[in-house]
Amino acid sequence: MQKEVMFAGFGGQGILLSAKLLAYAAMKQGLEVAWVPSYGPEMRGGTAYCTVVISDIRIGSPIIKNPTYLVAMNRPSLEKFAPNVKPGGIVVINSSLIPVRSERDDISELLVPANEEAINLGTVRCANIIVLSAFAAKSGMVDTDILRQCVKDNFASKKKVIPLNMKAFDRGMEIAED
Amino acid sequence: MAKILMKGNEAIGEAAIRAGCLNYFAYPITPQTEVAEYMAKRMPEVNGVFVQGESEVAVGYMIFGAAACGERVMTTSSSPGVSLMSEAISYIAGARCPAVFVNIMRGGPGLGGILPSQGDYFQSTKGGGHGDYRLLVMAPDGVQEIVEMVMMAFPLAEKYRNPVMIVGDGLIGQMMEPVEFPDNLTVKPSNKDAWATNGMDTRGSKEKNIVKSLYLDPEELNNHNLTLKAQYERMKKEEIRFEAYNTDGDYKVLIVSYGTMSRVCKTAIDNMKAKGIETGMIRPKTLFPYPLQAVHDAAAKQSCKAVISIEMSMGQMVEDVERAVLGQKPVSWYGQCGGNVPSPEEVEEQVMALINK
Structure with missing residues (x-):
């Protein structure tokens, strides 16, 4: 069974890192995985997006036009990519920055006020981790315990930021479960 | 060894080091610049050499120099950069030196674009540079295979005393996939003493080794071309994959x-x-x-x-x-x-x- 997620937002929002952590977790679970970034000519503040494909068999085409899931961190990303999500899919919306919705009735939406939640925890920089864990909990795409460990491992060289990111991770899980 | 998640470009660098390549020269160009970034960090850790040349033309001849001395050497580039290296590639093939080139192809012709392409098929397989030479050209379909091909490329280049070209595309360079590097890889020693200008004393020989591609005598050049042809014919028998x-x-x-x-x-x-x-x-x-x-x-x-x-x-x-x-x-x-x-x-x-x- 193959599943795909697209993470999209502004450059600097931690899109590539969130997607990478998800890919790590999937690999640790023994799944096949491909992490495919957009690398077009982008300018600072422009859009960035990245796709993660996971599968229990070898992945054929790593280029996905219609992902199962979308995580939109800003409005242009939602408007551009929500129409591509497969029916029955999930769209996670960073409601701190996105005042609109996908306007589709064949997918489910999860609203995560990621920037506000992150600021409450101490810094906006952990917004991507909140969204990542909320997405993982809602979609079940990867095991959240393994993912939590991957987030921890990722910051192994910057130990002082681990507690913050763990709090962010747990907050994202709570939002998804509410 | 456990699987690790790596970008194709980073995996190329690591594979080369594990295959015994301690010389890497390059000039940055999208979409393969991460190879140079990776090598800039990794080469000092293994007492290897990374030099960023002033252009791809210069890099081509840095490769020639190191290869002529019998050093395992690699460069990576993308389409327009490989065009600039093509003169040196012809010289290296003419001088029968082993070297590994990786082309992470982007759209062309000219500056083209930076996104994935397979537009350098003719350049890699039918020439690129001048004269009667061929490259052994391999084309991986993902990160694991590019690792395997880079590791194979060095012994193959030495077996045939000929440059090997690996052509990927921008997607393979940029994508991350799980890769596994072989444990306890034994790197076969190079056959360089037979041909490299690595010093008579170093190899304990009284015979001079001369590396050159200039043959002014027509018969001598014709014979040289026949020797090269024999190598290409042998590739056709032994290396088809x-x-x-x-x-x-x-x-x-x-x-x-x-x-x-x-x-x-x-x-x-x-x-x-x-x-x-x-x-x-x-x-x-x-x-x-x-x-x-x-x-x-x-x-x-x-x-x-x-x-x-x-x-x-x-x-x-x-x-x-x-x-x-x-x-x-x-x-x-x-x-x-x-x-x-x-x-x-x-x-x-x-x-x-x-x-x-």
């Missing part, structure tokens, strides 16, 4: 595709199979020497009524496919350029059009 995909069934259409494009074709083939439509594929892993016989035999199958070459170029490999099929069945081409990678649905449409013709 390919994968046959879904070729057991009674397919009506045979796809020939390589690299990233072949993975898209595999998805299309699987999707069609689920609907009861068989499609076979030959995926060349070596572009020179080309798996002519494999393509010929797969096309000869009774059920097969058409062959299609699917590539991210305006039709380059299709000429080798025609050369393999030899008119037994109609051969056509499908592809896109500019950084567009055809989708599985688009591949399926092309195959269905051939079936319904």
Whole structure:
């Protein structure tokens, strides 16, 4: 069974890192995985997006036009990519920055006020981790315990930021479960 | 060893180091700059050398110099950069020095674009530089395979005393996939004492080794060309590599595709199979020497009524496919350029059009 997620937002929002952590977790679970970034000519503040494909068999085409899931961190990303999500899919919306919705009735939406939640925890920089864990909990795409460990491992060289990111991770899980 | 998640570009660097390459020269160019970034960090850790040249022309000759001294050496670049290196590649092939080149192809001609492409098929397999030379050309379809090919490339370059070219595309360079590096790899020592200018005292020899590509005497040059030709003929006997995909069934259409494009074709083939439509594929892993016989035999199958070459170029490999099929069945081409990678649905449409013709 193959599943795909697209993470999209502004450059600097931690899109590539969130997607990478998800890919790590999937690999640790023994799944096949491909992490495919957009690398077009982008300018600072422009859009960035990245796709993660996971599968229990070898992945054929790593280029996905219609992902199962979308995580939109800003409005242009939602408007551009929500129409591509497969029916029955999930769209996670960073409601701190996105005042609109996908306007589709064949997918489910999860609203995560990621920037506000992150600021409450101490810094906006952990917004991507909140969204990542909320997405993982809602979609079940990867095991959240393994993912939590991957987030921890990722910051192994910057130990002082681990507690913050763990709090962010747990907050994202709570939002998804509410 | 456990699997690690790596970008294709980083994996190229690590694979080269593990294959005993301690000399890497390069000039940055999208979409392969991460190789240089990785090597800038890694080479000092293994007492290796990384020099960023002032241009790809200079890098080409840094490769020649190191190779002539018998050092394992690699460079990586992308299409316009490889054009600039092509003069040196011809010299290196003429001087019979082993070296490894990696081209993470982007769209062309000219500066083109920075997105994935397979537009350098002709450049890699039919020339690029001047004169009667060939490169051993390998084309990986993902990060794990590029690791294996980089590690194979060094001993192959030494076996034939010839440059080896690995062609990936921007997607393979930029994508991350899990990779496994072999444990306890024993790096075969180079045969350099027989030909390299590494010093008579160093190798304990009284014979001079001379590295050159200049032969002014016509007979001498003709003989040199015959020696080179003999090596290329030996490659055709010993180095052809390919994968046959879904070729057991009674397919009506045979796809020939390589690299990233072949993975898209595999998805299309699987999707069609689920609907009861068989499609076979030959995926060349070596572009020179080309798996002519494999393509010929797969096309000869009774059920097969058409062959299609699917590539991210305006039709380059299709000429080798025609050369393999030899008119037994109609051969056509499908592809896109500019950084567009055809989708599985688009591949399926092309195959269905051939079936319904």
